[in-house]
Structures are given as C-alpha cells and as structure tokens.
Amino acid sequence: MKLRFVQNSLRLRLRKSELKKLQETSQIDESVTFGPGQTLVYQLQSLNTTNQPEISYTDGNIVVQLPKPLVTQWANSDQVSIEYHLSVNKTDQLHLLIEKDFPCQHQEEENFEDTFFELSDFSYSNEQKA
Numbered sequence: 001m002k003l004r005f006v007q008n009s010l011r012l013r014l015r016k017s018e019l020k021k022l023q024e025t026s027q028i029d030e031s032v033t034f035g036p037g038q039t040l041v042y043q044l045q046s047l048n049t050t051n052q053p054e055i056s057y058t059d060g061n062i063v064v065q066l067p068k069p070l071v072t073q074w075a076n077s078d079q080v081s082i083e084y085h086l087s088v089n090k091t092d093q094l095h096l097l098i099e100k101d102f103p104c105q106h107q108e109e110e111n112f113e114d115t116f117f118e119l120s121d122f123s124y125s126n127e128q129k130a
Contacts, residue, residue, distance in 0.1 A: 001030050002101065003042050003062075008088075009095040010055070012044060012064065019075050019100065022046050026068070044098070046071040053084045053096055064096065 002013040014022070022028050022044060029043040042062040054065045066082065074082055081099040088094050 001028055001042070001044065003030070003032075008092060009097065010062075010064075011097040011099065012042075013099045013101040014044070015101045022071060023075055053082070053086065055086060055094065055096060064098070066098070 001015075001018050002011075004011040004013075014028070018028050023046070026046045027043060029041060031039050031041045033039045038060075040060050040062070043064065045063065045065045046068045047065050048068045050065045050067050052067065053070075056063045056065075070082060073079070081097055083098075084096045085093045086096055
C-alpha cells in the first residue's frame with residue numbers, strides 16, 4: 001500500500017493482493033521506520049461499524065476506516081477510486097483518495113500482475129518487461 005501526502009490530502013494506493021487481503025481480513029497496514037522509536041504506521045480498515053469514511057491520527061498511527069459495503073462494491077467493480085472530503089475542523093477539510101494501483105511506466109521490474117493494469121491506458125505486454 002502506497003501512501004502520499006500533498007497539503008491537506010491523503011492518498012492510498014492498493015495493489016490487487018492488498019485489496020484482496022482487505023476484503024479477507026478487514027485490515028491492511030504498512031509502516032515506515034525513520035529511526036529508533038520513530039515509526040509511522042498506516043492502516044486501512046473495512047468495518048461494518050462505520051457509515052462513511054473516517055480517519056484518525058494518534059501517536060504515529062494513521063487509521064483510515066471505510067464502510068465494508070463501500071469496499072466490497074469498489075473491489076468488485078471497475079471503479080478506480082474512493083474519494084471523500086472529510087471535515088477536520090470548522091474551516092479545513094481533508095481530501096481522502098483511495099485508489100487501485102496502476103503500473104508505473106518508468107519501473108520495468110514492477111510486478112504488473114499485482115496492479116490494476118487492465119483498468120488503465122497503460123499498454124501492458126510481456127515484451128515490455130524483458
């Protein structure tokens with residue numbers, strides 16, 4: 001799962017295997033270690049207890065929660081992304097974008113089968129990987 005921040009925006013990109021794991025276990029997580037005792041953990045959860053996407057940040061942990069029916073619909077369709085604008089206070093919103101991952105055209109070693117290449121304009125062939 002890839003994580004990207006831009007201003008007041010958080011974007012997660014999931015590979016096929018990660019989306020499958022999210023459906024099976026209701027949670028996927030990743031971490032980035034910056035040094036001893038300095039780890040950022042980010043999780044994506046699929047829950048029956050939430051009616052709309054929610055996000056929290058506590059002690060180096062980012063948790064994004066999505067309604068399970070929304071994840072199921074997204075996973076079983078050609079829909080590329082889930083996008084929401086969440087109010088974080090009286091004046092600010094957080095733009096949340098969760099996407100199916102597409103192959104990077106500049107990385108030849110990338111595992112294209114684990115991306116959603118069939119939904120992109122990227123022309124995939126085995127010859128390109130050679």
